[in-house]
Amino acid sequence: MLQNASAKRVYVETYGCQMNVSDGELMEGILAARGYTIVENPEEADVVLVNTCAIREHAERRVLGRVSQLNGLKRENPDLVIGVTGCMAQRMGDDLLEKAPFVDLVMGPDSYRSLPQAIRGLDDKPQERKQLAVLAFHSEENYKGLEQRRSEGPSAWLPIQRGCNHRCTFCIVPYVRGPEKNRGPRDIVEEVRGLVKDGVSELTLLGQTVNSYSSEGIDFPDLLREVARVHGIRRVRFTSPHPIDVTPRLVEVMAAEDAVCEQLHLPAQSGNNRTLRRMLRRYTVEQLLEKIEMVRDAIPDIALSTDIIVAFPGETEDEFQDTLELMHTVRFDDAFTYKYSLREGTPATRLPEEDFIPPDEAQARLEQLIDVSRRIQAEINQDEVGRIEEVLIEKCGRHKGQVLGRTRRNKVVVFDGDPTLIGEYRRIQLERTTGATFIGAERLGSVGAVGV
Ligand code: SAH
Ligand code: F3S
Numbered sequence: 001m002l003q004n005a006s007a008k009r010v011y012v013e014t015y016g017c018q019m020n021v022s023d024g025e026l027m028e029g030i031l032a033a034r035g036y037t038i039v040e041n042p043e044e045a046d047v048v049l050v051n052t053c054a055i056r057e058h059a060e061r062r063v064l065g066r067v068s069q070l071n072g073l074k075r076e077n078p079d080l081v082i083g084v085t086g087c088m089a090q091r092m093g094d095d096l097l098e099k100a101p102f103v104d105l106v107m108g109p110d111s112y113r114s115l116p117q118a119i120r121g122l123d124d125k126p127q128e129r130k131q132l133a134v135l136a137f138h139s140e141e142n143y144k145g146l147e148q149r150r151s152e153g154p155s156a157w158l159p160i161q162r163g164c165n166h167r168c169t170f171c172i173v174p175y176v177r178g179p180e181k182n183r184g185p186r187d188i189v190e191e192v193r194g195l196v197k198d199g200v201s202e203l204t205l206l207g208q209t210v211n212s213y214s215s216e217g218i219d220f221p222d223l224l225r226e227v228a229r230v231h232g233i234r235r236v237r238f239t240s241p242h243p244i245d246v247t248p249r250l251v252e253v254m255a256a257e258d259a260v261c262e263q264l265h266l267p268a269q270s271g272n273n274r275t276l277r278r279m280l281r282r283y284t285v286e287q288l289l290e291k292i293e294m295v296r297d298a299i300p301d302i303a304l305s306t307d308i309i310v311a312f313p314g315e316t317e318d319e320f321q322d323t324l325e326l327m328h329t330v331r332f333d334d335a336f337t338y339k340y341s342l343r344e345g346t347p348a349t350r351l352p353e354e355d356f357i358p359p360d361e362a363q364a365r366l367e368q369l370i371d372v373s374r375r376i377q378a379e380i381n382q383d384e385v386g387r388i389e390e391v392l393i394e395k396c397g398r399h400k401g402q403v404l405g406r407t408r409r410n411k412v413v414v415f416d417g418d419p420t421l422i423g424e425y426r427r428i429q430l431e432r433t434t435g436a437t438f439i440g441a442e443r444l445g446s447v448g449a450v451g452v
Contacts, residue, residue, distance in 0.1 A: 008035075008036050008037070008046045008047060008119075008123070009036070009037045009038075009039045009044055009045045009046050009047070010028070010031050010036045010037070010038055010039065010045060010046070010047045010048075010049065011038075011039050011040070011041060011042045011044070011045035011047070011048050011049070012024050012027055012028050012038070012049045012051060013042070013048070013049070013050050013051065013066070014051040014086075015050070015051065015052050015053045015059060015062070015063055015086070016051075016052065016053025016055065016059060016086065016087070017053065017055070018157050018204065018206055018239065019159060019162075019206050019207075019208070020051055020052075020053055020086055020087075021157060022148065022157040022158075022159050022206055023051060023085075023086065023109060023112065023159075024051045025148035025149050025150055025151075025157075026112055026143070026146060026147075026148045026149075027049060027051065027085065027112055027115055028148075028149035029146065029147040029148045029149040030112055030113065030115055030116065030146055030147075031115060031116060031119075032149050033147065034116040036116075038149065042070055042073055043073065043076075045080070046077070046079070046080065046081065046123075047080070047081040047083065047119055047123075048070055048073070048080065048081070048082050048083070049083040049084075049085055050063060050066060050067055050070065050082075050083070050084050050085070050086075051085045051086045052084055052085065052086040052087060052088035052089055053086060053087055053088060054086075054087035054088040054090070054091045054172050054176055054343070055087070055171075055172060055173070055341075055343075056338065056341035056343075057341045057342065057343075058341065059088075060088050060092075063084075063088055064099075064100070067082065067084060067100055067103060068100065068102075070082055071100075071102040074102060078126070079123075079126040081104045081105065081119060081122050081123060082102060082103050082104050082105070083103070083104060083105035083106070083107060083118075083119070084096060084100075084103055084105070084106050084107075085105075085106075085107045085108075085109070085112070085115075086108075086109060087108075087109065087172065087173070087176040087177065088176075089106040089107055089108055089135075090108030090109060090110075090135055090176040090177075091172060091175070091176050091343075091344075091345075092106070093106060093108075093133055093135050094106075094133055097131045097133060101131075103131065104122050104129060104131060104132065105118055105119070105122060105131070105132045105133075105134070106131075106132075106133045106134070106135070107133075107134040107135070108134065108135045108136075108137075108176065109162070109176065109177050110136065110137050110138045110141050110162075110177075110178060111134045111135070111136060111138070112146075113141065113143075113146060114134060118132055118134055137178040139178065139179060139181065141162075141181065142181060142182075142183050142184065142187075143159070143162075143183060144183075144184070144187060150195075150198075152198075152199070153199070153200075153394075153422070153423055154199060154200055154201045154202055154392060154423045155200065155202040155203075155204070155392070155394070156195050156200045156202070156203055156204070157204050157206055158188070158191065158192065158195070158203055158204065158205050158206060159183070159206045159207065160182065160183050160188050160205050160206065160207055160210065160213055160223065161180060161181065161182045161183070161206070161207030161208065161209070161210060161212075161213050162177060162178075162180070162181045162207070162208070163177045163178040163179045163180045163181050163208065164177060164179070164180055164208035164209055165179055165180040165209070165212070166208075166209060166242065166280070166282070167280055167347065168269070168279055168280055168281060169278065169279055169280050169346060169347040169348040170279060170309060170312060170340060170341075170343070170346060170348045171343070171346060172343040172345070172346055173208055175345055175346070177208065180207075180208070180209070180212065182207075182213050182214060182215040183215065184215055184216060185215055185216055185218040185222075185223055185226070186216075188223065188227070189226055189227065189230065192227050192230045192233065193230055196230060196231070196232035196233060199423070200232075200233075201232060201233060201234040201235065201392075202233075202234060202235040202236075202237075202392055203227065203233055203235070203236050203237070204236075204237040204238065204239060205223075205224070205227065205236065205237070205238040205239075206238075206239060207238075207240075208240070209240070209241070209242040209245065210238045210239060210240060210241055211238070211241040211242060211245040211246065211247075211250055212242060212245045219249075220238075220245070220250060221247070221249040221250045221252070221253040224236065224238065224250070224253050224254070224257070224260065225253045225256075225257055228253075228257035228258075228259040228260050229257070229259075233259050234259055234425070235259060235261050235392065235408060236257070236259045236260050236261065237260075237261050237263060237410070239265050240265055240266075240267055240307075241264070241265070241266060242267075243266055243267075243268070243281075243283050243287070243288050243291055244282050244283055246266070246291045246294070246295065248294065251294055251295055251298045251299070252298070254295075254298070254299060255298040255299050261408045261409065261410065262299055262301050262302045262303060262408055262409050263302065263303045263304075263305075263408065263409050263410040264295060264302055264303075264304055264305075265304075265305045265306070265307075266288075266291070266292070266304060266305070266306055267306055267307035268288055268306045268307070268308060268326060268330075269281055269307060269308060269309050270308065270309065270312065270315075270319075270322075270323050270326075271285055271322040271323035271324070271325055271326025271327070271329075272285070272315070272319040272320075272322035272323060273285055274319060275312055275314075275315050275319050275322075275323075278312070278314060278348075278351075279309075279312060279348075280347075285322070285326060288326075289329065289330070292304065292330055301409070302409070303333040303334075303409035303410055303411065304330065304332050304333055305332055305333055305334035305335065305336070305410070306330075306332045306334075306335050306336070307335070307336045307337075307338070308323060308327075308335055308336070308337050308338070308369060308373075309338050309339070309340050310323065310337065310338070310339055310340065310362060310365040310366050310369055311339050311340045311357040311361065311362035311365050311366070312340045312348070313340065313348055313351040313355040313356050313357065314351060314355040315340075315357065320365050320368075323369065324368065324369065324372050327369070327372050327373055327376060328372070328376070331376050331379075331380060332373065332376065332377075333377060333380055333381075333409070333410075333411070334373075334377060334410075334436075335369075335373040335377075337366060337369050337370055337373060338366075339362045339363065339365075339366050340357070340362065342356070374435060374436075377435060377436060378433070378435035378436075381411070381433040381435065381436070381438065382433055384411075384430055384433070384438075385430050385431065385432060385433055385438075386429070386430065387429070387430050388427055388428065388429045388430075388443055389407040389408070389409070389411070389413070389427075389428055389429075389430060389440075390407065390408060390425055390426075390427060390428075390447050391405040391406065391407055391413050391415075391425065391426050391427075391428040391440070392405050392406055392423075392424075392425050393405035393417065393421045393422050393423065393424055393425075393426060394406065394422065395422060396419055396422075397414045398414075401416055401417075401418070402414050402415065402416055402417065403415065403416075403417040403418070403419065403421050403422065405426070405428075407428075411437070411438060412436070412437040412438065413428055413430065413437065413438045413439075413440045414437060414438070414439055414440070415428055415439065415440040415441055415442060416441070416442075417442065425447045426442055426447060427442065427443045427444070427445050427446075427447050428440040428441065428442055428443065429441050429442075429443045
């Protein structure tokens, strides 16, 4: 069986969030462990997997277009297996197989362990092939023993939790990824040690509400402290925390552990209490502001980012203005901004029809919000020009002779340098800003002694 599989080449194309990128690496790891070869483009593949996102309608439409395009490859290679995995596969299930009859497999995020079996089943007799849907939830699936196939380099994503126990009324995630499941802390720390041996020094812990993590009596602050203390780990980040689980203990660990970066992504969603209540976010604006104050008191230099949704059904113009006010009050370093997108099956779809905000109005709110958040970002970044920061170089810049990296506070910096610098830490002075990113220059001196 292994021999048959070893001839097969697999191409995985991923859309969506970091969790999905990490799942893409997991699928590659599972298949590589069974002798499959991972290839970098679909033309070379016997199996093409499109790993999808369902968070907004726009994301799904893009994927449907791409899947039809990939179907063109079946003309050259009629035995090609096309699989759709991830959240959209879970959400649409059999519907997707009907809409796209050339898709051979749909598989949800809880079933990747059985990916090799599913593909083998489809491959055995291509002429008699039937479409296959693998959509069961496995609440006991903790991904134990499965290894991601990571790209080389100093940074790694590490899922510590899957699924979500919240029911934010706009969000599809709990329905496609099931309830919260946490990995065992020993497995996680063991994996971190292994990653260090492979050259990883920057780690991002992943979970839908990553800071609600709890397993075997270890909660998120405990785990964060342990991971931050693994020898060789220089930077730890985590995403996304839920505001209600930002506790004094968490903040204490963040402030005390040198490896934990001075950066926090804290999804606010709205700056209005009635909207937050109708979104079922479980905090008020006042509570959110208190949490932010607690974080800033302990870590004054922290960079904050957020997610905001505009035009949630029923959001009035005044309520939207409250969101703008929140932006002015907090002054986030960065904001990911979205128009509400209706997701079938979520509670918000049951709101009265007249509550749904016309697209042009939603667009106008989004543009106002983007404008405010960009202006604030540019002001903050302008004030930071002149600082000397430790930058981990990630890749080549857009222009030849330049490289791009991130500071501990997750700010992007571009500077003159050659590709041999990728993976290294350097001391960079921020010389200019475009608003969102910095242009810097290397300064001599030890990266261990980075200061302002
Ligand atoms: N807790 C998750 C949230 C995932 S969704 C995490 O780890 O980040 C990421 C962001 O997408 C959310 O914070 C929210 O701002 C946005 N989002 C989710 N559902 C949406 C919808 N139906 N319409 C518009 N934006 C949405
Ligand atoms: Fe979605 Fe809310 Fe969970 S945004 S992922 S339901 S915390």
